Every structure is written in C-alpha cells, then in structure tokens.
Amino acid sequence: MSSGSPYYSVTGLTPDALSPRKEICNYFSAYPVYSLAWSRRDDRNSMFRMALSSFLEEPQNKVQVIQLSPHHDPAHTPERPDFGVVAETTTDYPLTKLLWQPPAGGYAQPDLIAGTGDSLRIWECEQTGEPTDMGLYKSALRTRAKMATRTDYSAPITAFDWNQLDPRLIITSSIDTTCTVWDIETQQAKTQLIAHDREVFDVSFVSGSQDVFASAGADGSIRMFDLRSLEHSTILYEAPAAVAPSSSDPNIGDSSYYSDNSGVPAARLASFIPPLLRLSCNALDPNYIATFALDSHIVSVIDVRNPGSAVVNLVGHQGPIHAISWSPSSPSQLCSAGADSRVLVWDIHQALATRQHQQRQAIAAATQAKQLSRLAASDKSEFGDDLHSPKLPTSASNLQTSNAIQAVAQAAAAQALTQNPISVAPSLTYAARLPVNSLTWHQNSPEWISIGFGNTVQTLRL
Numbered sequence: 001m002s003s004g005s006p007y008y009s010v011t012g013l014t015p016d017a018l019s020p021r022k023e024i025c026n027y028f029s030a031y032p033v034y035s036l037a038w039s040r041r042d043d044r045n046s047m048f049r050m051a052l053s054s055f056l057e058e059p060q061n062k063v064q065v066i067q068l069s070p071h072h073d074p075a076h077t078p079e080r081p082d083f084g085v086v087a088e089t090t091t092d093y094p095l096t097k098l099l100w101q102p103p104a105g106g107y108a109q110p111d112l113i114a115g116t117g118d119s120l121r122i123w124e125c126e127q128t129g130e131p132t133d134m135g136l137y138k139s140a141l142r143t144r145a146k147m148a149t150r151t152d153y154s155a156p157i158t159a160f161d162w163n164q165l166d167p168r169l170i171i172t173s174s175i176d177t178t179c180t181v182w183d184i185e186t187q188q189a190k191t192q193l194i195a196h197d198r199e200v201f202d203v204s205f206v207s208g209s210q211d212v213f214a215s216a217g218a219d220g221s222i223r224m225f226d227l228r229s230l231e232h233s234t235i236l237y238e239a240p241a242a243v244a245p246s247s248s249d250p251n252i253g254d255s256s257y258y259s260d261n262s263g264v265p266a267a268r269l270a271s272f273i274p275p276l277l278r279l280s281c282n283a284l285d286p287n288y289i290a291t292f293a294l295d296s297h298i299v300s301v302i303d304v305r306n307p308g309s310a311v312v313n314l315v316g317h318q319g320p321i322h323a324i325s326w327s328p329s330s331p332s333q334l335c336s337a338g339a340d341s342r343v344l345v346w347d348i349h350q351a352l353a354t355r356q357h358q359q360r361q362a363i364a365a366a367t368q369a370k371q372l373s374r375l376a377a378s379d380k381s382e383f384g385d386d387l388h389s390p391k392l393p394t395s396a397s398n399l400q401t402s403n404a405i406q407a408v409a410q411a412a413a414a415q416a417l418t419q420n421p422i423s424v425a426p427s428l429t430y431a432a433r434l435p436v437n438s439l440t441w442h443q444n445s446p447e448w449i450s451i452g453f454g455n456t457v458q459t460l461r462l
Helices: 347-381 394-419
Strands: 024-028 033-038 049-054 061-069 083-091 097-100 111-116 122-130 139-148 157-163 170-174 177-184 188-194 200-203 212-217 221-226 234-236 276-281 288-291 298-303 310-315 319-326 333-338 344-347 423-425 428-431 438-441 449-455 456-462
Touching: 024 083, 033 438, 033 449, 033 456, 049 083, 049 097, 049 111, 061 111, 061 139, 083 122, 097 157, 111 157, 170 200, 170 212, 177 200, 212 276, 221 276, 234 288, 234 298, 276 319, 288 319, 298 319, 310 347, 319 438, 333 438, 344 449, 347 423
Parallel strands: 033 097, 083 139, 157 200, 200 276, 310 423
Antiparallel strands: 024 456, 033 049, 049 061, 061 083, 097 111, 111 122, 122 139, 157 170, 170 177, 177 188, 200 212, 212 221, 221 234, 276 288, 288 298, 298 310, 319 333, 333 344, 344 428, 438 449, 449 456
C-alpha cells in the first residue's frame, strides 16, 4: 500500500478518549530515532505511552517518553504530531534497546524503564503533575541504576530482555561473547556465561519461563540455555554458509539471485557464516523463534523441537531486514521491517499446519517402511536368499522386497521434504517514507504497531 494508507479500515470501533481515533498517528522527534518500546501497563494514564531513544554519533543522546494526546487530530494530517513529550533525559551513547518493566502480578510501583548501550541502565518514570499544552501531564525520568560487569571498562551491550514471570531479572548480551543475568533489586550480576564463539547480538527469554533463554550471535547460530543447567546448551540453528554480494554486482536486485529462499546469494563460500543479528521468541508458543541474518531479505522461523533447519521462510522484503516482532495476541502472526522501507505482517498458521501434516506423513511412511522391511527379512529367512538354499525365492517374496525398497525411498523423500522450509508471502504491507530501523508491537492493544524511521515515529492500526 502507499505510505499514506492504513493496513485496512477498522469499522465499528469506538475507542475511548485516550485511544487513537485514526489509522496512523505521528510523532516527530528532533533527533534520529532508533529504539522504541510501548508501555506494558493497561491503565488509562499509561496505556499509550512509549519510550524512545535517539541515535547520534556523539556521547550525548536522548531518552524520551511520549504519550498520545487526548486532543490528537482525528483526521489524517501527516505533518501534525499526535504524541507529546512527557519526560526526557540524556544518556552517554545511543541505546541498543529499550523496554518497560513487565507488570507481573499487578502494577508494582514505581514504573521502570531499562535501556542498554555502554551499560545496563534503569530509569524510574514518575509523574510530576505539571500539564503540557497537548493536554498531557509531565513526568520525570530519574536514574535508578547503572550496572556493568566491570568498573573500569564494560564491553558494549547489544540487546537485553526483561523476564515476564520475574521482573527482577534482566538478561543482557554483549560483544564480549557473554550473556549476563542481572538482579535489578540488588543491582548485581547473578550469572554470566560465555554463550557464543563470537559477539552475541541478541538474547531473549523463552515465553513462559524464567530459566530458559535463546541467543543469536556473530557465529551464525541460535543457542538455547537453561539457567538451571548451564553446563550444556543446544544449538537450534546455524545460518547457511554464504558469500556476501558485491555492491557492484548487477544481479543483486534480482530475486532469482537468491535461489534457495535463504536470503543469501546463490554463490557460496563455506568459510563465511553470516551473523544472525536479531531473534524474537514467540510470545504465546515457546516452540517458535524468528531470526534473520546480516543483509538478509528473509526471516527464518525455527521450531525448537526440530533443530537444525528453518520450518518457514518469510519472503517479501526487497532489502536487508532490520527488525522483527511476534504478535502479543496471535501465535502465528509476526511483523518485520527493513531497509526497503516496508513493514510486512505475516500469518504462518497455514504454513505451520502444512509442516505438521508433512511431519505426520513422514512418520507414517517411516513406520510403514520398517514394517515392510521386517516382512521382507522374514521372507528371506524362510525361503533363502542364495542359489544354494533349499528353497528358491518366490514371487511373493520378491514383491515384498520390492515394496520394502519402495517404502524406504518414500520415507526418505517424505523426511527430506520436512527439512525444506516453507516459503510464505506477507498478508499485509505498509510502505514508510524511509528505511525502517525499529518496530514495537503494543502489548495491550495488539491492533497497533509502531515503527521508527529517520526522525519519525509512526503508530499504525492493523
């Protein structure tokens, strides 16, 4: 769709005074925007608050909290902001990620925001009661903690996740190959482990667990860990070996250049494994993880029950992907955004059903092959299988052997089919004005997705 159009009209919906009354809401920052995070509370004063951070190549960046104005323009006026700033603070370097504290077990006070960059920082967002000209009330961002593994130097933190079941726990990933679990109450590291052979670019707790987490790194792998047993880890997925295309290659824009739907060029070099930049654990089904590699146009969905290969490939981007996120309300829906300025929403329900059907067929074919092989072996034992046997093989025995061979071949073909990912096209498409750097899905109102590009934050109704 064109950049001025919503995904589709939601008729019959009558939001309250504090909910958006239009399909696209805008905020225009004075700085380039990178990290975005919706507040996870559903009370009227916090529901449509968002934290965002700037990306400036200097040691003076901004963290802002913006909120939807109750007086926002109900008409589509692209140049008019619908959000106003209610709080702002400075930080030394650009933040790689922002998150609000999960409200596990209720809405514990105070309201906390975490961010990572040169260290793990915690801010408290407290309303001051001072009104703004947009009908909002200002808040103050006060530093609660700054945590680092070393006092003299701390390796940059690439990403983090806040545990949904135990909001005291935050896990961070770093370029020094480690993942660290922090207790924000004691402001101390509980556990630190070497997670990958190279830099760790992303980390996330698995849905419904406070012990199991997955990480993605520059070694091109996704690994799963359990804090209760850190002696072992599971490699869930390794990106296919590839060679990076030259920017002068005339075929780089041709979709046939990416022949296997892996998102990497057809030409391959075994010594180069593309780094996996981001991962996203399914918010409702702990079996699925989405990821993408450096410069890839494809999102790969991994099933942790069948490690080693992707079960679904999401094919639709025309440029490198920058961000992915699963829906907070549907286990089969996710969103991606990238350098092609496109925001794509995918529904993989049918693809997962097809894969499950293929797996059942493979199991049935393997079972049949085993049974026929046993019968053929039994017939050979009864009739003999050489010229010196007292009884020569009968036509029934030959038929049984032929059927067994055919069944084994069919089972192998069925099993091979389950190793090939199913390609899925997007169900919804939105075109932004510039390459999209980040996205965040509203946890309590999942019909809203926010994206950041340039100095603009747009909130889109699905």
